[in-house]
Amino acid sequence: MTPPRTSATPRLAPAVNLAAPARLSPLGWARWAWRTLTSMRTALILLFLLAMGAIPGSMLPQRVVSTEQVQNYYGDHPDLAPWLDRFYLFDVYSSPWYAAIYLLLFVSLTGCVLPRAAAHYRAMRARPPRTPRNLGRMPYSATFSTRASPEQVLAQARTVLTGYRIDGDGESVAAEKGYLRESGNVVFHLALLALLVSLAAGSFVGYRGNMLVVEGDGFANTLPSYDAFYPGSAVDAGDLEPFSFTLEEFQADFIEDGNLTGQAASFAAELTYRASPESPERDHRLEVNRPLSAGGAQIYLLGHGYAPTFRVTGPDGDVVFDQPVPFIPREERNFTSDGVVKVPDTAPEQLGFTGVFLPSATENAQGELVSEFPEPRKPVVTLTGFTGDLGLNSGASQSVYQLDTEDMKEIGDSPRLSPGDSWELPGGSTVTFTGVSDYISMQVNSDPTRVPVLLSASTIVLGLLATLFVRPRRLWIRARTGEDGRTVVQVGGLDKTGNVGSTTEFHRLSLRLRDRVRTR
Template identity: 30%
Template sequence: MIAPSPARPAIRPAARRPIAPVRWLGRAWHELRKMRTAIILLAILALLAVIGTLLPQLPQNPRGVMGYVLRHPATAPWFARLGLFDIFSSWPFIITAVLMYTSIGASMFIRVPAAWRRAMEPAQRNRGLWAEIASIVFHASFFILLVGVIYGKAAGFLGNVAVVEGDSFVEARANYDNLSEGKLASEHAGFQVKVDRFSASFWPTGAPKDFTSQVRIYDGGRLVDTKSIQVNHYVEYRGVKIYQAGYGWAPTLRIESPDGRVLEDAATIFVGDPQFANGVIKTPSAGPPPEQLGATAI
């Protein structure tokens, strides 16, 4: 009698391991979904924002950037390549922000359904459910903040203008030295700002300590407010925030021809860092056509 041979277990082919790049991407995605990763990325964003407060920024203070470049010829080119003179538009800030929002979104994609299932089960409601909901609401607020920033960029504008002490500036598109407007920006308010007085104080080393502008705001020819603008203390009127980004020199230059004619007698704005500021004077009527007088000074 021949006994039947025992049945052999089915041999399954070994599962193929994913190729190395796929494994790396899977691990990276697994780490990115962790809330710890989002917190680390948020800390990096905060550090970049601090750098933006220590270095002059092109949108707010182009003359300060020019002065920094003149004073630090070794480090300024590297900072410029990294975009540190316009930190909120630089590639390190944008990449970090995208990764942070991706991390928060991926984490919420997992946590929100889990919290919903716990809320639907009475036995699970008292086990840290409200703490989980509070955490989800907190992280969702980052997306609300993102929407606000995007809308502010699209509906707002950023402009710079140099105003000499005693002169006025009308808030209109044509009066800015440089202007960047969002796609949804509305018409400008058209009010007038008059700079009555400017004062500056310095540390014993000669570095600027504070500078203040006393201004009056007119709207439709009527005085509506009198304000003091200081460093980090702006004035807001009709939705327009007026900052004082820097200061410089505007000496009154008088140029006369040999026969006594006054060719130029006005304040001339010198741009750049106050210690290295330079200005340009042009008097087309200095001589017979096509002769002109032009000069540059530091």
């Protein structure tokens, strides 16, 4: 037999609404972006990015500190340096990407901290939380009975809870303490915001400048005196403090024994300065950690080097050049230095020289000339001469530390020149190495926002200390008449930070309250 045929009615699945969710309007996207930007998570991420962005500024030479070190880096890494420069890694703190992080962090903190400060202000003015129904569930709880009335117990509780904000109803007292922790948190972030504002204001109204000053020369705080100048957006030439100084003497001491041989032990420059043309002349010993303050500006000693002095005489015997020329150290262990000498006042063609200066010259095992110590014990200069057009009248700016030899012809290498030695050039000119002087590299920093920055940084520390060491805690005391006519007192305590030290404090307060009501 064939089985009977059966038929089943298929079940239909419940209808599902597959309508697409509503899209956000432009205003909705703007609100979402603002909430995301002003969240504490975003502020922390931006603060981390700001710290990460500062790492290249501490590892790589920066133009605002020393253009010479940047040039040395170009010489040591000719392939890598241009790529780093494309990403502003030699000008980190003035780069567009660092400024973008800085601005976003400022906006994020503003949108995050100000509402939080307002909420904390309202919380400080509000009453302590109402007494929970079951105090036995608190992290700390205690119960005892007394013959004193509930009113007497609550009155004594108010005297015991000194330092607490107290509120209560007819049968309980609510107390709270430690609001300074959240206050410190808010103060920390507000001070951080003030620090960002102060630093930003300093970049507008302040300026920095770098220069080299040879021993015996002077400096006046004018734009042409700087080798590199970085003014704020609101600074012009008339805003420079009218100070001046003269480098009278420079002293450098080097370690002579042990593994640190050749390293600097101390740098010191003796200056005479005037804070203004009308001010009396004063003396100052400029050291690495002892800047000169003049007219509101700070003058810092960054480093030092050597400036060989050359005298160039023409074929007719006239002196056409006689001055020291700063050479830039290619390495700071023994101060082997490179420099350029430009002599434009010669005819029919101008003269130019690239040179190497060795403070304590000697020959190594390969017969190469090297410097064995940074102090000028046996100074030697070697020059390579060029003749032609220096390009000084082309209108294009030139570095005093580079020689453009495109329109010049090489005339050969000099012998090893010690102080007093001369090199006769083809054509009758003579170059004489007459001696060597010290020079110092310096930075002038004028920042009218130094005091606000200091106050903001100090406030940050104070706010952080309050956040770390203040413990917010709450205590409730309830007093009710029991079935036996005695007053049952319940105590409950809560430390919002989970610190076990508060349990001891709560227990001590409970014992003090019990002793007071029992003695009545």
